[in-house]
Structures are given as structure tokens and as C-alpha cells.
Amino acid sequence: MNLLTARCTAHAPALSAEERDFYLAELPGWALENGALVGRFGFDNFREVMDFANAVAEVAEMHDHHPDLALSYRQAEVRFSTHSAGHQVTLNDVICAAQVSHLPEAAP
Numbered sequence: 021m022n023l024l025t026a027r028c029t030a031h032a033p034a035l036s037a038e039e040r041d042f043y044l045a046e047l048p049g050w051a052l053e054n055g056a057l058v059g060r061f062g063f064d065n066f067r068e069v070m071d072f073a074n075a076v077a078e079v080a081e082m083h084d085h086h087p088d089l090a091l092s093y094r095q096a097e098v099r100f101s102t103h104s105a106g107h108q109v110t111l112n113d114v115i116c117a118a119q120v121s122h123l124p125e126a127a128p
């Protein structure tokens with residue numbers, strides 16, 4: 021599967037531990053924390069943080085799959101889990117994480 025062109029699907033099931041490990045290897049910089057897929061992105065200033073956050077919002081709206089965001093002066097934390105799967109990690113989270121990592125705004 022090409023994660024960069026894949027689309028989220030409704031009712032995605034939670035990934036098995038083996039599937040999670042497989043996909044984590046495809047997501048440099050992302051880790052599993054408290055049952056969610058978490059990525060942290062560093063920036064030079066708050067303007068870049070906000071440009072990134074707005075680009076993440078576009079990914080989320082396109083997929084109807086939304087992360088928790090924690091924004092600070094020079095860092096954005098993106099946390100994906102799937103509410104409809106009991107806040108566990110599904111392929112939808114992996115797809116969105118991959119596409120967020122490839123945003124031009126992620127590497128200013």
C-alpha cells in the first residue's frame with residue numbers, strides 16, 4: 021500500500037501489535053505513546069508552527085480523520101488515534117501520519 025495516496029476508510033479496525041510495528045517502521049519520527057501514534061515537529065518560530073497546524077487541518081478534513089494537536093512556540097505535537105475504534109491505532113492513523121510527515125510545511 022502507498023500510504024501517501026491511500027485514503028481513510030470508515031470502520032477501520034484496530035491494528036494488531038504486529039501490524040503496528042510494521043507500520044511504525046514506515047513512519048520515521050513517530051512513536052506509539054499511550055495507545056496513540058505521536059509525532060513531534062520542530063520549527064523556527066510560531067508562524068511556522070501555525071502554518072504546519074493549518075496544513076495538518078487540511079489533511080484531517082480531507083480524510084475526515086482528526087488528530088489531537090498540542091502547539092507551542094516552536095513545536096507541534098500531533099497525536100492520532102481512532103475514536104470509533106476505542107481510541108486505538110488503525111490504518112487511518114497510519115495513513116494520516118504518513119501524509120502529515122510529507123507536508124511541505126513539516127520541513128520548513
Ligand SMILES: C[C@H](O)[C@H](O)[C@H]1CNC2=NC(N)=NC(=O)C2=N1
Pocket residue numbers: 084085086087100101102103104105
Ligand atoms: C462522523 C465522523 O466521520 C467521525 O466522527 C470521524 C471524525 N474524525 C475522526 N477522527 C478520529 N481521529 N477518529 C475518528 O473515529 C473520527 N471519526
